[in-house]
Amino acid sequence: MIFIQLLINSLIIGSIYALVACGFSLIFSTNRFVHFAHGASVAASAYMAFLLSVRLGLPFIVAVPLTLIFAGLLGLAMYVWLYQPLQKRKSSNVILLIASVATLILFENLILLSFGADVKSFTQFGLPKTITFLDSTITTLQLFIIGVALVLLVLLYLFMKKTTLGRRMRAVADNKELAAIMGIDAKKVAIYSFIIGSVLAGVAGILVGLEQNLEPTMGTHLMIKGFTGAIIGGATSVPASILGSFILGIAENFGIWYLPSGYKDAIAFGLLFIFLLFRPQGLFGINKGTRK
Amino acid sequence: MKLTALFILLLLLVACTDEAEEHPLRIGVLTPLSGNAAVFGTSFLAGANQAVEDINKDGLKVELIVEDNKNDGKEAVSAYQRLKLKNPDVIISTLGAATVPVTPLVKADGTPLIITYAATPSQLQYENSFYYFFNNEDNAEAFIPFLKEKNAKTVAIYHITSETGLLEAAVIEKRVSEAGFEVVAKEAFLPTETDHKTGLLKIAAAKPDVVYITAIRPDQVAPDAKKILNNSIIVFDEVFLIGHMYKSPAFDGVYATVLSATLDNDFEGGDPYSIFAYDAVKLAYDESQDGTEKLIPNIVALGRYSGRAGDIIIKSATRDIDVGMEVVIVQNGTLVRRK
Numbered sequence: 243m244i245f246i247q248l249l250i251n252s253l254i255i256g257s258i259y260a261l262v263a264c265g266f267s268l269i270f271s272t273n274r275f276v277h278f279a280h281g282a283s284v285a286a287s288a289y290m291a292f293l294l295s296v297r298l299g300l301p302f303i304v305a306v307p308l309t310l311i312f313a314g315l316l317g318l319a320m321y322v323w324l325y326q327p328l329q330k331r332k333s334s335n336v337i338l339l340i341a342s343v344a345t346l347i348l349f350e351n352l353i354l355l356s357f358g359a360d361v362k363s364f365t366q367f368g369l370p371k372t373i374t375f376l377d378s379t380i381t382t383l384q385l386f387i388i389g390v391a392l393v394l395l396v397l398l399y400l401f402m403k404k405t406t407l408g409r410r411m412r413a414v415a416d417n418k419e420l421a422a423i424m425g426i427d428a429k430k431v432a433i434y435s436f437i438i439g440s441v442l443a444g445v446a447g448i449l450v451g452l453e454q455n456l457e458p459t460m461g462t463h464l465m466i467k468g469f470t471g472a473i474i475g476g477a478t479s480v481p482a483s484i485l486g487s488f489i490l491g492i493a494e495n496f497g498i499w500y501l502p503s504g505y506k507d508a509i510a511f512g513l514l515f516i517f518l519l520f521r522p523q524g525l526f527g528i529n530k531g532t533r534k
Numbered sequence: 535m536k537l538t539a540l541f542i543l544l545l546l547l548v549a550c551t552d553e554a555e556e557h558p559l560r561i562g563v564l565t566p567l568s569g570n571a572a573v574f575g576t577s578f579l580a581g582a583n584q585a586v587e588d589i590n591k592d593g594l595k596v597e598l599i600v601e602d603n604k605n606d607g608k609e610a611v612s613a614y615q616r617l618k619l620k621n622p623d624v625i626i627s628t629l630g631a632a633t634v635p636v637t638p639l640v641k642a643d644g645t646p647l648i649i650t651y652a653a654t655p656s657q658l659q660y661e662n663s664f665y666y667f668f669n670n671e672d673n674a675e676a677f678i679p680f681l682k683e684k685n686a687k688t689v690a691i692y693h694i695t696s697e698t699g700l701l702e703a704a705v706i707e708k709r710v711s712e713a714g715f716e717v718v719a720k721e722a723f724l725p726t727e728t729d730h731k732t733g734l735l736k737i738a739a740a741k742p743d744v745v746y747i748t749a750i751r752p753d754q755v756a757p758d759a760k761k762i763l764n765n766s767i768i769v770f771d772e773v774f775l776i777g778h779m780y781k782s783p784a785f786d787g788v789y790a791t792v793l794s795a796t797l798d799n800d801f802e803g804g805d806p807y808s809i810f811a812y813d814a815v816k817l818a819y820d821e822s823q824d825g826t827e828k829l830i831p832n833i834v835a836l837g838r839y840s841g842r843a844g845d846i847i848i849k850s851a852t853r854d855i856d857v858g859m860e861v862v863i864v865q866n867g868t869l870v871r872r873k
Contacts, residue, residue: 244739251731351568359572363753363782372761379761454728455753459570463726495732503733504695504722 243377248495254384256491257391258453260484261446262468263475264398265439267483269317270472271415272428272435275335278342279320281465282349283440287313288447288456289353292362302364310444317440320345321433346462353458362456387449394445395484398438402480407434415478470514476527486524559596559826561586561818562622562645564603564613564636570725571605571629571750573777574807578628578650581808585815596819603632610636618643623826624818626650626811631696646829648818650810668793668806668857670705673771676791676859677706678713681744684767690719690742692734692759694749702748702771710746718742723749730755734762742766748773756784769861772796775805781867790869794858795844797869806843813841 262284269277290312294305324345328338370383402408413421414431422428446468450460467490469477475486490510497509517524563582565575582598589596601617603610610632617625625640626648627633633649640647681689689710693703699722707717719740723733734755737745744767749755752774759768770790774780780790793806817839821832833839838847847856862869 244735247735248732251729251735254731255729354568354572359567359576359777381761450728455751457570457751458568458572460728463728498732499736502722503727503736504724506727506733507724 244499246376247378248499249492250378250380250384252488252491252495253388254380254453254491255494256471256488257388258446258450258464259467259471259487259490260395261391261442261449262464263471263483263487264395264480265442265446266465266468267472267475267477267480268398268411268435268442269439271478271480272411273325273432274418275325275338276342276469277320277325277436277439278339278465278469279324279345279349280342280439280443280468281461281463282346283313283316283320283443283461284447284450284464285353285456285458285461286316286349286447287444288451288460289357289362290444291448291451292357292364292456296362296364306448309448310441313440313444313447314437317436317443318433320440321436346465350458350462357456357458359458362451364452383452387453390445390449394442398442399481401438407431411435467510470510472524473514473517473522474524476524478523479527482524482526485526489525558590558594559624559819559822560620560622561596561598561815562617562620562625563598563600564610564617564625564627564632565600566605566629566632567600567602569604569606569609573751574605574629575602577776577805577807578811581811582626582815584808585812585819589816589819596815598815603627603629603636605629605632607631607635611639614639618645624648624822624829626814626818628807628811629698631698634697646818646822646826648814650807650814668772668859670702671709672857672859673702673791674706674709676861677746677769678709678715680769680789680861681710681713681715684744686715686743686767688716688718688740688742688744690721690737690740690745690766691717692721692723692730692737692745692747692749692755694725695722696725696750699748699750706746725750728754730758731762734758738762738765744769747771753779753782753784756782756788760784760788772806772859776807778805780864780869783867785864786866787864789861789863791859792862792869793843794860795842797860797862797871809842813839813843813846816841 262280266277266280269280287309291305291309294300294308295302300308324341325338328341370381372379372381373385402412410421410426410431411434413424413426414428418428446464450464468487471487471490472483473486474489475484476482490513493513494506494509498506501509563579565578566572567575567579579600586596586598599617599620599622601613603613614636622645624646627636628650637647691703691706693699703720703722707720711717719737719742721733721736723730745759745763746769747755747759748771750773752770768788770788772790772792774785774790775792775796779785796806796809817833818829821836822829838845844858860871862871864870
């Protein structure tokens with residue numbers, strides 16, 4: 243029964259990592275730079291939901307869509323006001339990476355200044371109920387998190403496969419130059435990827451806020467894990483990043499069953515190191531350098 | 535030439551005047567105001583500011599110079615160097631991870647240092663550093679009678695991997711074992727950890743009667759702890775008082791070691807950290823009236839100090855302190871005495 247409980251624990255955390263990773267991967271695949279400020283979207287969205295539903299007293303059902311609109315606009319703002327001017331100046335990916343890390347730290351501190359360092363939680367819901375089956379337990383909230391994550395991930399998959407915009411995103415992700423020759427506006431695709439990716443980060447922020455409370459640094463920690471999940475699966479492919487995130491969740495939870503819990507991050511970063519070194523395209527990604 | 539000489543003379547005169555002019559006692563504060571331990575720092579600063587406000591009622595006598603140490607060793611050294619440029623008379627530093635690398639530097643500079651929270655033995659070897667807080671022995675003193683009262687046989691410890699957590703876990707394990715209880719599991723987790731499900735599952739598998747938990751963010755442990763450790767009695771250490779975390783429904787029904795003075799204190803918004811900060815500032819001010827160089831000998835000579843944190847016995851030989859702690863239960867967001 244321990245096996246099932248560990249699997250459930252892996253699914254819960256894997257779902258959260260996957261929500262962060264798929265947004266990150268969507269942006270990375272269409273823009274080809276590491277958007278670490280994605281973590282800022284996660285944290286800012288969580289605090290926005292807190293502001294709207296707890297501080298301003300709006301019903302949660304109203305606060306959530308408003309928060310997701312905010313997340314999308316935040317992503318758009320980051321692209322238009324941060325990355326686009328840098329790209330116009332032909333800044334290298336290293337510069338973009340530095341800018342994204344700086345933005346992440348800036349948002350962390352803005353949240354700290356605006357909301358303070360003390361613990362924030364969505365107090366209106368109280369404690370979730372626990373469901374027991376096969377000697378394993380899961381709360382209704384955790385079940386909800388897994389459910390929301392899976393539904394969103396399926397919707398994202400369908401969006402990428404079946405819609406024109408999704409296909410354009412995949413085309414840009416696959417070959418930006420060829421996509422441009424085919425008349426696809428890569429800039430527009432980049433804007434949409436930032437909006438959709440940030441909305442997904444917003445969902446992750448709200449769900450994490452509900453499960454683990456809010457703290458200004460929450461985005462940084464999640465971003466690192468989401469990034470690791472994306473690298474394990476294959477950062478240029480959204481489905482691969484999702485699978486990589488679940489693998490990371492499984493590796494962490496089963497790993498610390500046999501190793502001390504303090505090794506959890508060591509397991510994650512050990513995997514990251516191995517993949518970066520030996521399989522940088524990830525488990526399910528395609529190594530374009532060797533493709534014929 | 536004469537003009538230059540006159541100018542230099544004027545400069546010297548101004549410098550001498552500045553030096554001779556009396557200034558308020560400058561208390562440097564090194565505390566985390568950002569990062570994962572910012573909740574400690576903001577709470578600490580609230581208490582320190584309250585003390586400054588009270589002391590300065592009749593004029594400017596003391597001022598705080600605050601630097602953010604982020605509860606990180608490297609950041610703490612840099613914060614200390616920034617602080618040093620502002621010439622503090624006394625320094626108060628909080629949290630061990632950030633204070634450990636700073637202590638030898640303060641020793642070299644000779645500035646009196648008061649450490650609140652998590653002083654390690656290595657920090658207490660210097661003549662100019664002084665520890666003013668409760669310690670892990672105080673926690674154990676409250677915890678062991680509780681175990682006897684509950685007829686517990688086995689204990690598990692779930693603790694953070696910070697220097698503070700490791701030290702506390704070691705003391706609790708030693709004292710609990712010496713008292714005849716069996717420590718059946720001991721599990722550590724990283725300070726950045728937010729997902730405790732599997733770590734707590736390992737603890738639950740050992741079937742302990744009582745689980746002692748020490749975490750920098752107990753609010754992130756409590757919901758899972760209550761769910762997973764439902765066959766054990768859960769005892770948190772006093773950290774969950776910071777920022778009144780215990781008021782969260784997640785803590786309802788758990789036990790905790792707390793400073794007895796906290797239960798009686800009417801200090802508005804006060805938790806142990808702000809209360810100790812208040813006392814530390816007052817103590818620094820009171821005992822430096824005849825010169826900051828006399829601060830440490832004066833405190834040691836005091837023997838005991840009655841502040842907001844209660845009547846604290848100061849053991850001059852070890853510069854350790856002895857405070858009253860007890861185990862309380864949380865009920866509907868309030869701390870309830872068991873007797």
